[in-house]
Amino acid sequence: MTLTLQPMRVATGFDEEGMMVLDEEQRLVAVLVRLADQNEVAPGQWYLEAGFGRLDGGSHPLFSNLDMAQEWISQRLAHRAPA
Template sequence: MIKVRKLAPGFSLSKVRIGTVEGGESGFLVWKSNHLVAVLTQIDEEAYSTKGKWFLETGFGLLTGQHKNFDTIEEAVMWVGRHTFPRSVPVAAD
């Protein structure tokens, strides 16, 4: 299990299957203060020695248009944490 509190305060992850290939790929929705800020996928390709690494599939806000590979999920979440809005945002009431 990933201890997100150690990586970036205010972040949480939701495990999902991302429909980028037939059958989908493992991935995580990255949340900060209940706001979706990024979608990360685990690379399942042998090419270029990238299998098992993580890819910023899409980002929102300050991450819009960014695409980047990471060696670990922890590295990916730390990077997202450094590049999203700097302060916690108010949590919307349900």
């Protein structure tokens, strides 16, 4: 699965560096935010701020880099929903 990342600023109040994640049909599937280096919990990591469709839910994982985030997103989008 090919994902497209588009840089954007996110008005979270603290960490503004973000990425919109678009699927192969150019639909918005997720918003990732890079936590600031001063963040006490996970400095410099990427956080799933919002997920849509199959990514919607209670899970908001952290990723050490964008490649890991894309892999996680691709796996979830490829998983077929139960009938």
